[in-house]
Amino acid sequence: MAKIVCVLYPDPIDGFPPEYARDTIPVLNSYPGGQTLPTPSSLDFRPGDLVGCVSGELGLRKFLEERGHTLVVTSDKEGPDSIFDRELADADVVISQPFWPAYLTAERIARAPKLKLALTAGIGSDHVDLDAAIARDITVAEETYSNSISVAEHAVMQILALVRNYLPSHQWAAQGGWNIADCVSHAYDIEGMDVGVIAAGRIGQAVLRRLAPFDVRLHYTDKRRLSPELEQELGLTFHPDARSLARAVDVVSIHAPLHPETRNLFNEELIGSMRRGSYIVNTARAQIVDRDAVVAALESGQLAGYAGDVWYPQPPAADHPWRTMPYNGMTPHVSGTTLSAQARYAAGTREILEAWLDGKPIRDEYLIVDGGKLAGAGAVAYTASQDAGNS
Incomplete structure (x- = not known):
């Protein structure tokens, strides 16, 4: 037994x-x-x-x-x-x-x-x-x-929440305010943006499919290039590596597994190469990004927002800096x-x-x-x- x-x-x-x-x-x-x-x-x-x-x-x-x-x-x-x-x-x-x-x-x-x-x-x-x-x-x-589609839905939700500045806007309403200027001074349309996916497996492809109707320009990188038919269907631009993709987009959604090649992939240098005011959503694994580099980039304005539901360790300490860093949309690990x-x-x-x-x-x-x-x-x-x- x-x-x-x-x-x-x-x-x-x-x-x-x-x-x-x-x-x-x-x-x-x-x-x-x-x-x-x-x-x-x-x-x-x-x-x-x-x-x-x-x-x-x-x-x-x-x-x-x-x-x-x-x-x-x-x-x-x-x-x-x-x-x-x-x-x-x-x-x-x-x-x-x-x-x-x-x-x-x-x-x-x-x-x-x-x-x-x-x-x-x-x-x-x-x-x-x-x-x-x-x-x-x-x-x-x-x-x-x-739970692949569950995670994909969560990632799309967080992308929209960051770009539209949803969470701070909701907080103004919940606290009895009507601070429209404060809300919209950090809010944009996703329409016309470049959005990239790191790893186009089951979850990554689901995110790409769900974002296509938003009239964004879609990018991806993966070890295995998708078929020409799928690239044409979704209007995808392929990048040979994460560095090339990160420089070319306004929003990055991470869906790679954690292994030696992806650990600390988004470090200070790579985040610094992105467009100022970019967004990162990470529903994959926390250690794919450098914890402190994310905090510093949000504080400097290099990143306009960071969201996700993955932390390290899990659960994180009460004083984990991602709980209080500016313009974050973090949730407990609930997407899946x-x-x-x-x-x-x-x-x-x-x-x-x-x-x-x-x-x-x-x-x-x-x-x-x-x-x-x-x-x-x-x-x-x-x-x-x-x-x-x-x-």
């Missing part, structure tokens, strides 16, 4: 379950491009319920305990005395989320001799040391596409954990667990590491020094 340790974010402060704003969520038949949605044998939750928090348990307890497995669910994940660290010693499976990551460092992996599966409930497995997982032959998997997205990634988590527990293959598109090397989606999105064939 297996022991599954599941690290999820805390319950709502007013208690669980919350009162839901809607009774149902839309039913999807497939993801863009035709990939099928998760196909678990059944679900023990109602789609649209809050299952991503501790009491929600991703809807897994009944399923696992009926099979005789042990499920431990906690939000306590930091430090050697945390519940996560105590339970990790004899865990077979660790489930974590990008929004509340249980950082599976090489040191933690070394203290977990039974660990065989690191499962991300959502998309993004950089909180797992992939080199250590490869060396230990630990399978790493995630629910590819489960809407109630709609939770229904998909919870179902995908169960599908992966069912396959692994039954000794059946996990879907290739869910795999990040398998058989001691990068695999599936991971072979496309990540680099790892232990995996010579994909480094």
